[in-house]
């Protein structure tokens with residue numbers, strides 16, 4: 234089903250959640266078609282608890298309502314440690330696609346990662362692992378419910394992310410468990426983002442979030458229907474709003490899916506635009522974003538079924554090498570450097 238002629242399909246995945254083989258394959262085929270054509274889909278029937286979503290959203294909103302000095306108490310203090318609070322305009326998504334002129338994104342965010350790891354496993358004992366699996370920062374003194382609410386949310390997203398990867402494997406005619414050993418020790422960052430009201434006009438060309446592609450496997454996005462929202466770029470270069478369907482998730486493919494599939498599937502450019510001037514006040518918008526990212530050492534190279542159709546276009550890489558490259562570009566903004574060094 235398409236939403237008012239919108240290129241992003243709305244797909245009910247309930248037949249896959251309930252688990253029958255035929256149900257899974259039928260949903261997988263729809264997911265595959267969306268992945269091939271636009272790289273974005275909206276999923277309903279996902280089975281994620283409303284209460285868990287609501288608790289995570291409310292706790293996040295309370296965090297962003299704190300005064301700036303309280304939020305600043307939860308900065309990481311070390312630019313190498315991607316955890317905790319990042320203030321307004323400290324990131325620049327358009328820089329990750331090489332746009333050197335782009336203005337920083339008009340948003341603030343909070344980041345956390347995995348919190349249940351088996352430190353006895355050698356995978357978690359390497360230098361890379363020590364760098365990635367840092368202690369999370371939680372605003373326990375100011376918003377005590379934030380940590381449990383966001384942890385519960387993250388666990389729901391791990392479950393949904395794994396199901397979606399199984400559907401991707403089926404759509405790609407791989408064995409249904411093909412992605413399991415590439416995600417079983419995943420390095421997903423979850424980012425809660427606040428796009429504040431815009432009582433004043435931003436600088437010319439500045440956006441809530443500049444045009445970019447996501448860096449990982451799939452992105453699972455829960456957001457709000459507010460003026461100044463998410464747009465996706467179609468193959469002919471037009472920007473169209475992504476439909477906001479009550480209760481549904483927006484899912485989009487990141488760069489690793491395009492590289493794995495040799496560009497048979499697309500990692501689509503998207504951005505978050507500003508509200509129109511008259512709707513600037515009241516346009517505050519919050520997103521919960523789960524950037525499902527494979528194990529740090531997962532090889533990213535043309536998968537077997539795609540390799541039978543055309544010669545590999547991308548040099549093999551790993552999950553962490555691609556992520557590092559993108560994160561360095563994202564954080565290469567004057568404010569990020571000033572604030573984190575302060």
Ligand SMILES: O=C(O)CCC(=O)C(=O)O
Nearest residue numbers: 442447456463505520522
């Ligand atoms: O807030 C949104 O709607 C999407 C933001 C986004 O694309 C991102 O953070 O990568």
Ligand SMILES: [Fe+2]
Nearest residue numbers: 445446447503
């Ligand atoms: Fe994005």
